[in-house]
Amino acid sequence: MTISEQYVDFAVREARGVSPTYERLSQAVAHDEDLLALLDGLPPAKRQPNLLFGVVRWLGGPVDDPVTFHDYVLTHWPAIEAQMLTRATQTNExxxxxxxxxxxxxxxxxxxxxxxxxxxxxxxxxxxxxxxxxxxxxxxxxxxxxxxxxxxxxxxxxxxxxxxxxxxxxxxxxxxxxxxxxxxxxxxxxxxxxxxxxxxxxxxxxxxxxxxxxxxxxxxxxxxxxxxxxxxxxxxxxxxxxxxxxxxxxxxxxxxxxxxxxxxxxxxxxxxxxxxxxxxxxxxxxxxxxxxxxxxxxxxxxxxxxxxxxx
Missing domain, CATH: 3.40.50 (Rossmann fold)
Incomplete structure (x- = not known):
């Protein structure tokens, strides 16, 4: 599964009907060549939507609008990448x-x-x-x-x-x-x-x-x-x-x-x-x-x- 397919899959199977924000954001990332290129530089296990979105939110970044999300990730990628490499999706539900x-x-x-x-x-x-x-x-x-x-x-x-x-x-x-x-x-x-x-x-x-x-x-x-x-x-x-x-x-x-x-x-x-x-x-x-x-x-x-x- 490509990174783009992974984000579409997350939008359809997990976020749809559960989180409109993440469904919209996942679909946007799936078709965003800039963000896909950044994610491609990470190990496969570190490319998940939940990890990317969680790190951006933890750093105080925006997730409500795909355009501002795109700009924030590009501007702050070194900090985001460092957190994605060290953290894990430890959702404790x-x-x-x-x-x-x-x-x-x-x-x-x-x-x-x-x-x-x-x-x-x-x-x-x-x-x-x-x-x-x-x-x-x-x-x-x-x-x-x-x-x-x-x-x-x-x-x-x-x-x-x-x-x-x-x-x-x-x-x-x-x-x-x-x-x-x-x-x-x-x-x-x-x-x-x-x-x-x-x-x-x-x-x-x-x-x-x-x-x-x-x-x-x-x-x-x-x-x-x-x-x-x-x-x-x-x-x-x-x-x-x-x-x-x-x-x-x-x-x-x-x-x-x-x-x-x-x-x-x-x-x-x-x-x-x-x-x-x-x-x-x-x-x-x-x-x-x-x-x-x-x-x-x-x-x-x-x-x-x-x-x-x-x-």
């Missing part, structure tokens, strides 16, 4: 827990959670949030995470979590204002509700910080998994992470995680983790596949807003 909850609640309790690509660890607290699947509410915590779920019998309870740990190449600290400002910059412009959710989830994590380890998803996973309590069900999980991992490393991770005790929960795009006999998604917005131990069970939106169960 607590709403993804609404997609994970049906699996986490159904596994033998209690559970020990280990998130790969944990960012600041906000998805390690599925037991602390409240959930709403249509008219069905689960849990009594805040924030309340809404998920439009088709074909799903909603869980009756939240999981019992006795241990929570995260592995990340660059873990973020919710008590560090700079790290929180980066998480805020990754939230799409129109999504004020997600900013409110970020603050609420960050307060939960800050009050009871998880174990966050700086490390590689292959080299350092076994040692961290070994620290989980033996009397709890280990669950290694990740959401929208593996697209940033080169395919050979991704394959090594899959082989490794299948050998670990416990269970493996993944929510990734089907082009990232491939499955046999996968039903077609109901629409383009449902572009992640939720899977348990390599078995696909549902289509889901990237931030947990909706899911369609087929497993």
């Amino acid at each position: 607590a709403g993804r827990c609404a997609v994970l909850l049906p699996l986490l609640a159904a596994l033998p309790q209690p559970v020990a959670l280990l998130e790969v690509g944990a960012s600041a660890g906000l998805c390690l607290y599925p037991d602390r949030y409240g959930y709403r699947y249509g008219d069905h509410q689960v849990g009594s915590g805040e924030p309340i995470l809404d998920c439009a779920a088709d074909g799903l019998v909603p869980p009756a309870r939240v999981p019992q979590v006795v241990w929570r740990a995260g592995l990340d190449l660059n873990p973020l600290d919710v008590t560090d204002p700079d790290d929180v400002s980066w998480l805020d910059a990754l939230i799409w412009p129109e999504h004020a509700h997600r900013r409110v959710r970020l603050r609420a989830a960050a307060a939960i994590a800050a009050a009871d910080p998880p174990l966050l380890v700086r490390g590689d998803l292959v080299d350092d996973l076994p040692a961290l998994a070994a620290r989980a309590p033996a009397d709890a069900t280990l669950v290694v999980f990740h959401t929208s992470v593996l697209y940033q991992v080169p395919p050979p490393r991704r394959e090594a991770f899959v082989r490794l995680v299948r050998e670990l005790p416990g269970h493996w929960v993944a929510a990734e795009g089907p082009e990232v983790l491939r499955y046999d006999a996968l039903p077609a998604p109901p629409n383009d917005a449902l572009h992640n596949v939720l899977a348990l131990d390599g078995k696909p069970l549902a289509w889901a939106r990237g931030h947990g807003q909706a899911m369609t169960w087929f497993g």
Whole structure:
């Protein structure tokens, strides 16, 4: 996929109907030879729309108008490039827990959670949030995470979590204002509700910080998994992470995680983790596949807003 195609794909599959600002901006970048030439000088994993737009917003640049965005990027490219090379799209959306909850609640309790690509660890607290699947509410915590779920019998309870740990190449600290400002910059412009959710989830994590380890998803996973309590069900999980991992490393991770005790929960795009006999998604917005131990069970939106169960 060319860089131009990547930005069109982002506009159509992810931003359409979700962020008019980013849909418009992505389409503009896809046809902007100046910006495409700059992006072409970056490593492939550093060219994503979310990373470019997040860095510009974090630096205080404009994203509302493609023309002023174009001028800002050209003028400030050295600073933008430096941040894109050092930062990652560590979108830490607590709403993804609404997609994970049906699996986490159904596994033998209690559970020990280990998130790969944990960012600041906000998805390690599925037991602390409240959930709403249509008219069905689960849990009594805040924030309340809404998920439009088709074909799903909603869980009756939240999981019992006795241990929570995260592995990340660059873990973020919710008590560090700079790290929180980066998480805020990754939230799409129109999504004020997600900013409110970020603050609420960050307060939960800050009050009871998880174990966050700086490390590689292959080299350092076994040692961290070994620290989980033996009397709890280990669950290694990740959401929208593996697209940033080169395919050979991704394959090594899959082989490794299948050998670990416990269970493996993944929510990734089907082009990232491939499955046999996968039903077609109901629409383009449902572009992640939720899977348990390599078995696909549902289509889901990237931030947990909706899911369609087929497993």
